[in-house]
Amino acid sequence: MKEFAYYPGCSLDSSAIEYGMSMERTADILGIKLVELEDWSCCGATSGHNTDHLLSLALPARNLAIAEKMGLNVLAPCAACYSRHRAAEHAIRSSKSMGDKIREVIDMDVQGTVETLSILDVLANDIGPDQISQKVTKPLTGMKAACYYGCLLVRPVEITGFDDPEDPQSMDKIVKATGATPIDWSYKTECCGAALVTSRPDVGNRMLYNVLRNAQESGADCIVTACPLCGLNLDMRQAAVEKEFKTKFNLPVFYVTELIALACGDTPKQAGSDRHFVDTLKYLSQIEVNRVRAASEKAEQKAEATESETEAPDPEATQKKIDAMLKGWQKNPAKMAARLIEDEERAAVLVEVMTGDKKKMTRLAELMVTDADKAVKAAEAFITAELKKKQA
Amino acid sequence: MGNAVTLIPAREQDRQLISKVEKEAGTSINLCYQCGKCTAGCPAAFAMDYPPRQIIRLLQLNLVDQALEAGSIWICASCETCSARCPRGVDIAALMDAMRREALQQGKITDKKVAAFNKAFLNGVKNFGKAYEAGLLMQYNLTTGQLLKDAGLGLPMMKRGKVSMLPHSIKGKDEIKKIFDRAEQLGGE
Ligand code: SF4
Ligand code: SF4
Ligand code: SF4
Numbered sequence: 150m151k152e153f154a155y156y157p158g159c160s161l162d163s164s165a166i167e168y169g170m171s172m173e174r175t176a177d178i179l180g181i182k183l184v185e186l187e188d189w190s191c192c193g194a195t196s197g198h199n200t201d202h203l204l205s206l207a208l209p210a211r212n213l214a215i216a217e218k219m220g221l222n223v224l225a226p227c228a229a230c231y232s233r234h235r236a237a238e239h240a241i242r243s244s245k246s247m248g249d250k251i252r253e254v255i256d257m258d259v260q261g262t263v264e265t266l267s268i269l270d271v272l273a274n275d276i277g278p279d280q281i282s283q284k285v286t287k288p289l290t291g292m293k294a295a296c297y298y299g300c301l302l303v304r305p306v307e308i309t310g311f312d313d314p315e316d317p318q319s320m321d322k323i324v325k326a327t328g329a330t331p332i333d334w335s336y337k338t339e340c341c342g343a344a345l346v347t348s349r350p351d352v353g354n355r356m357l358y359n360v361l362r363n364a365q366e367s368g369a370d371c372i373v374t375a376c377p378l379c380g381l382n383l384d385m386r387q388a389a390v391e392k393e394f395k396t397k398f399n400l401p402v403f404y405v406t407e408l409i410a411l412a413c414g415d416t417p418k419q420a421g422s423d424r425h426f427v428d429t430l431k432y433l434s435q436i437e438v439n440r441v442r443a444a445s446e447k448a449e450q451k452a453e454a455t456e457s458e459t460e461a462p463d464p465e466a467t468q469k470k471i472d473a474m475l476k477g478w479q480k481n482p483a484k485m486a487a488r489l490i491e492d493e494e495r496a497a498v499l500v501e502v503m504t505g506d507k508k509k510m511t512r513l514a515e516l517m518v519t520d521a522d523k524a525v526k527a528a529e530a531f532i533t534a535e536l537k538k539k540q541a
Numbered sequence: 542m543g544n545a546v547t548l549i550p551a552r553e554q555d556r557q558l559i560s561k562v563e564k565e566a567g568t569s570i571n572l573c574y575q576c577g578k579c580t581a582g583c584p585a586a587f588a589m590d591y592p593p594r595q596i597i598r599l600l601q602l603n604l605v606d607q608a609l610e611a612g613s614i615w616i617c618a619s620c621e622t623c624s625a626r627c628p629r630g631v632d633i634a635a636l637m638d639a640m641r642r643e644a645l646q647q648g649k650i651t652d653k654k655v656a657a658f659n660k661a662f663l664n665g666v667k668n669f670g671k672a673y674e675a676g677l678l679m680q681y682n683l684t685t686g687q688l689l690k691d692a693g694l695g696l697p698m699m700k701r702g703k704v705s706m707l708p709h710s711i712k713g714k715d716e717i718k719k720i721f722d723r724a725e726q727l728g729g730e
Contacts, residue, residue: 164698191672198638201724343619356585424702
C-alpha cells in the first residue's frame with residue numbers, strides 16, 4: 150500500500166472542501182494511506198514569496214522537517230502548497246548556506262530528504278491509469294472535459310518536472326481512465342489570474358475569461374482542475390465573468406479526484422460535487438443517462454450476437470423477426486438506419502432512401518435478421534447509389 | 542532633435558541595486574537579447590504599463606527606479622510562463638518577485654491592493670499558523686476600502702460549508718510567530 154504524509158493545506162477543508170472530501174475518497178478507493186502531517190502549518194502561498202524570500206522557504210520547511218521525522222514523502226493536492234514545498238526542498242538541497250539559514254529560522258533539522266508530490270503525479274505515475282480504470286463502475290461516458298493544469302503544477306520546470314510544461318498529459322490520462330473524454334485545447338497551462346481575480350478583478354477577470362472561452366470553443370462541456378485557487382476562480386467567479394463579458398459558459402468545474410470518486414460509484418454528495426457554484430447535478434445526471442444508454446446498447450448488441458450464434462434457424466421464428474424488423478423500419482427508420490450506419494450523414498441518406506420504399510425495407514429487414522454483414526453492405530450500396538443520383 | 546534620447550550616466554547606487562535584485566532572483570539581465578517571447582506569452586501583459594521585456598530593458602539601461610515604480614510588477618501573477626519560455630534562460634518571474642519585494646521595502650508600492658492582500662494573508666498565518674480566509678477577506682476589504690466588494694460571495698460560500706467564521710489555530714502557533722520574527726531578522730543579511 151502506498152503511504153504518504155498528507156498535507157491538505159488551508160483550502161481543502163474550506164474553499165475547496167470538495168477537493169478534500171474527494172481526495173480522501175480517492176485514497177480509500179485506490180488504497181492509498183494518508184497520514185495527516187502532525188500540526189502542519191500554512192505554506193505562505195504566493196503572498197509569502199511576494200513579501201519575503203526567506204520566510205517563503207522557511208514556512209514550508211517546517212512541514213518538511215515534520216515529514217522527515219515521519220519518514221514519509223508528502224502528498225500535497227493543492228498546487229500552491231505543492232509548489233512552495235518543492236521550492237523549499239530545492240533550496241535546502243542546492244545550497245548549504247540557504248539550508249543553514251532555513252534551519253536557523255525554523256529551529257528544527259531539515260535536510261531535504263523527503264519529496265513533495267502532487268496528486269497528478271501520484272495518480273498518473275505511481276498508481277497508473279490501469280489501476281484506476283479497474284475500479285471504475287460508473288464510467289463518465291460522454292463527458293467532454295478540459296483538463297486544466299494552470300501554472301504551478303507544471304512550472305517552474307526545475308521545481309516540478311513530472312509533466313510537460315506546455316502540453317502536460319498526466320491529468321488527461323487520469324480523466325480518460327474514468328471513462329470521460331479529455332479534449333485537446335491550448336489553454337491548459339495558461340494562468341487563470343490567481344490572486345488577481347480577487348485583488349485586481351479588472352485584470353484577473355479577463356484572464357479567467359480567456360481560459361473559459363478557450364475551453365468552450367474547444368468543445369469542452371466541463372473543466373477539471375487540481376488547484377484550489379483555479380477551481381475557486383473558475384467556479385465561483387464564472388457568473389461574474391459571464392456578466393462582465395456578456396456571454397454564457399455554463400461550464401461545471403470539478404477537481405480531478407471528484408471524477409475518480411464519481412466514476413467509482415460515489416454519489417455526487419459523497420464526492421462533494423453538490424458544493425460547487427456552477428450547477429453540476431443536472432450535468433452529472435445527463436452523464437448518468439449517457440452511461441445507462443451506452444451500457445444497454447452494449448448489452449443489446451451482445452444479446453443479438455449470442456442469439457444469432459446459438460439459435461438454429463427456425464423458419465417461423467425467422468419470419469417473425471423479419472416482420473418485427475420491417476415494423477421497426479416503418480415506425481422509426483432513423484433508429485434502424487443508425488444500427489447499420491455509423492456516419493450520421495450517411496444514415497440520414499439511408500432514411501431518405503427507405504422512406505416509403507417497402508421493397509427495399511423488406512430486403513434490408515430480411516438481411517438484418519439473416520446476415521448482418523450483408524445488410525450493412527446493402528445499406529451502403531443504397532446510400533452510394535442515392536448520392537450518385539443526387540450528384541448527377 | 543525632438544526624438545533624441547537623453548542618456549543619463551548610470552549612478553553607482555542604481556547599479557548596485559540592480560545587482561542586488563539580480564542576485565536575489567538568481568538570474569542575469571544581460572543574458573536578455575530583447576526577443577520579446579516573454580511578453581508574447583505573458584497572460585497579463587495586456588494590463589501592464591511595461592510588459593516583461595520592457596522591464597528587463599529598463600534594468601539594462603539602469604533605469605531601476607522607473608522599473609520599481611511600474612504597475613507591471615504588481616500585475617504579474619507569478620505564473621512563470623515567461624521564465625519557462627525565455628530562450629536565454631532569464632528567470633523573469635523571479636526578477637518580478639525580487640522587484641516586488643524591493644519596492645515593498647522602499648515603500649514604492651504602486652498597487653496598494655495587491656500588497657494589502659498579501660499582508661492580510663500573512664497576518665492570518667502569523668497569528669494562527671493557517672490562512673484564515675474569512676478574516677482575510679475582512680481585513681483585506683477594510684484596508685482597501687472595499688468593505689462590501691466580496692460580501693455578495695460570502696453567503697453562498699458559507700452555504701456550501703466553504704468558510705468558517707472562526708480561525709483554526711494550530712498547536713505550534715507560537716513557533717510560527719518565531720519563524721516570522723527570525724526570518725525578518727535574518728532576511729536582511
Ligand atoms: S492558474 Fe492560477 S490559481 Fe492556478 S496555479 Fe496558476 S496561478 Fe495558481
Ligand atoms: S524572452 Fe528572455 S531574451 Fe526574450 S525578451 Fe524576454 S527576457 Fe529577453
Ligand atoms: S510571471 Fe508575471 S511577467 Fe511572467 S508571464 Fe507570468 S504574469 Fe507575465
